[in-house]
Amino acid sequence: MPQIITEENLRNLIDLLVKESKVVVGPKETGSVVLYQPLTAGSDLRLDSLPRRSAKELFFPICENILTYQRQDGKMQVTDVDRSHFPETVLIGAPPCDAASPAILDAVFSWDYNDEFYLERRRKSTIVGIACTKGDDACFCTAVGLARDTEAGSDLFLTPLKDGSYGCKAVTEKGKALVDAHAALFGEAASVDAALFVEQGTEKLDLAKIKNWLEGHFEDPLWEKIADICVGCGSCAFICPACHCFDINDEGSTEQGSRRKHWDACGFSKFTNHASGHNPRDVQNKRYRNRIMHKFKYYDDKFGKTLCTGCGRCVRACPVGIDIAEILSTINAKQD
Amino acid sequence: MNAKANKNQGSCIEPSYYQAVTKAIRTQAVQILKEGTVAGLVGYLPGRRKGTARPALITTPEEAEKLIFSPACVNNLSVYLTKSKKGVLKQGRIGIVAKGCDMRALAGLMGESQIKREDLFIIAVDCAGVYGSGAERSETVTEANIARKCLECSVHHPEGADFVAGSATDLSGLTPLEAEEMARIEALPQAERWAFWKEHFSRCIRCMACRQVCPFCYCEQCLCDKNRPQAVESSPRPAGNTAWHIVRAMHLAGRCGGCAECERVCPMDIPLNLLNRRMAKELKELYDYEAGLAPAEKGPLTQYREDDDQSFIK
Numbered sequence: 068m069p070q071i072i073t074e075e076n077l078r079n080l081i082d083l084l085v086k087e088s089k090v091v092v093g094p095k096e097t098g099s100v101v102l103y104q105p106l107t108a109g110s111d112l113r114l115d116s117l118p119r120r121s122a123k124e125l126f127f128p129i130c131e132n133i134l135t136y137q138r139q140d141g142k143m144q145v146t147d148v149d150r151s152h153f154p155e156t157v158l159i160g161a162p163p164c165d166a167a168s169p170a171i172l173d174a175v176f177s178w179d180y181n182d183e184f185y186l187e188r189r190r191k192s193t194i195v196g197i198a199c200t201k202g203d204d205a206c207f208c209t210a211v212g213l214a215r216d217t218e219a220g221s222d223l224f225l226t227p228l229k230d231g232s233y234g235c236k237a238v239t240e241k242g243k244a245l246v247d248a249h250a251a252l253f254g255e256a257a258s259v260d261a262a263l264f265v266e267q268g269t270e271k272l273d274l275a276k277i278k279n280w281l282e283g284h285f286e287d288p289l290w291e292k293i294a295d296i297c298v299g300c301g302s303c304a305f306i307c308p309a310c311h312c313f314d315i316n317d318e319g320s321t322e323q324g325s326r327r328k329h330w331d332a333c334g335f336s337k338f339t340n341h342a343s344g345h346n347p348r349d350v351q352n353k354r355y356r357n358r359i360m361h362k363f364k365y366y367d368d369k370f371g372k373t374l375c376t377g378c379g380r381c382v383r384a385c386p387v388g389i390d391i392a393e394i395l396s397t398i399n400a401k402q403d
Numbered sequence: 404m405n406a407k408a409n410k411n412q413g414s415c416i417e418p419s420y421y422q423a424v425t426k427a428i429r430t431q432a433v434q435i436l437k438e439g440t441v442a443g444l445v446g447y448l449p450g451r452r453k454g455t456a457r458p459a460l461i462t463t464p465e466e467a468e469k470l471i472f473s474p475a476c477v478n479n480l481s482v483y484l485t486k487s488k489k490g491v492l493k494q495g496r497i498g499i500v501a502k503g504c505d506m507r508a509l510a511g512l513m514g515e516s517q518i519k520r521e522d523l524f525i526i527a528v529d530c531a532g533v534y535g536s537g538a539e540r541s542e543t544v545t546e547a548n549i550a551r552k553c554l555e556c557s558v559h560h561p562e563g564a565d566f567v568a569g570s571a572t573d574l575s576g577l578t579p580l581e582a583e584e585m586a587r588i589e590a591l592p593q594a595e596r597w598a599f600w601k602e603h604f605s606r607c608i609r610c611m612a613c614r615q616v617c618p619f620c621y622c623e624q625c626l627c628d629k630n631r632p633q634a635v636e637s638s639p640r641p642a643g644n645t646a647w648h649i650v651r652a653m654h655l656a657g658r659c660g661g662c663a664e665c666e667r668v669c670p671m672d673i674p675l676n677l678l679n680r681r682m683a684k685e686l687k688e689l690y691d692y693e694a695g696l697a698p699a700e701k702g703p704l705t706q707y708r709e710d711d712d713q714s715f716i717k
Contacts, residue, residue: 300612329638386668388457
């Protein structure tokens, strides 16, 4: 028998988790935008719009202290951040394009160096994903190999049903533990009828073919054509579920301050600026090329994964209308 | 196309108006490229998605045939003429499609010796309004989906261009939402005004889109990118965010042409143009000065005069 949870009980689940002192994060109205934010009650949850920023910030915050320093009696005292205080967190209401991204990012954050800030948050988190019931013409998750009902990355996966409740599937042990701990809220249904999805118009892309073209076209006029209009801001990277570059800055006074890790973007002109003054990516074309290469070639080379979930945020937000889905489609159509 | 036919009050601008403007732009662009009047031209091409457009650098008459003007042509293209985009455009005289609001930026950039009038061929658009951020991109522009800046546009009949596409649009009688919002905020007690901005700045992710899209942010070395010494915290935290937005507003005081591109591109919906407007109001009251109407070599904040008001020094 398939398991279900009613809309009311889903909100009750949030209330219960909050009572258990867990941090529950989900799409919430914040000012004029919807963002993934801590929910104070089940009623805070908004499932009708894709949050403006992706869910990556749960594991990879916009900015975090990695150590603090203080000078006392001429001696410098350096204090590490106590990561054991990171809270147990449940992320609720992430569509597949967001739920899939932490699983993709795990590879890079545990590769040549274990980023314990990221990894500790991942260990303490449970992701409740939800099948998507609507897309717009910026969405292209199906083009990069995901689908409206992709469970990858979710611990527990919900499917909106026609009667307003949700079908539940525990994908991992963490998901099963969440259901078992609150079994009274979950019921069983004789059959389930999933809500309809408005199909996206985007074509399916041949990612292997695209990667193959990228391998042979590091120097191609296409890059100039595309990136000539790029203004070099970081909005595409910052709101992307998969972009993960960061900078580290010491901020404060000579007496006390913090070392902070915060988001950075390859579109910025100073991103690869060397101390010598040399900048290997000295023009925007080279920077934009790197963005595409990183997502569809380098990451695949190293980790066997595509660094894009097709959420469409960059397409919607680009100040100058650069459309990554259109670019991929152009490359996909190339013969050589 | 007479004024009455294009009256926007409460109703909408017909798509046929934008089609006529598109045709005029194409004809003119093809001609100046064929004649060699310009080496290249910055205009708009349609985007893949319904109701979208994007900037384009055009160098051939064939490409110019594809240019469009529609309510989706929101960008202020003058950003492509500044130092930050140097080397992108071919050397020589450059054509540019500019709405009235964009022409204020061109005037400002001329005043600041960033571009020369004789190096430009301005194809101005008698603009009937563009879509607001996040608005429904339907066929027609209405009071419901028009950009806030268009609701109180005073420059939709552009002057001083080499060519004007379209004529006599009438945008009068619209509700000036932004002016109303500014009045509302100005009337708030200081603590509430502070809370308003604090909440907005807390969402800032320092993507710098506001800076990168601004025609007047052409500095090759931005104060906010310096870390030795660090004047403004570069990490996205409340203190640095607030400092950045104050620095931005102050640097634009007396210069900002009011295109509101900073606000349009903000992925976090921070109402940045309210800051710009506040600064513009200040300049108007103190110096009876408005930025960008005509090229001016020096503005009130970039010159010193013996009789400057010094009463604020205490």
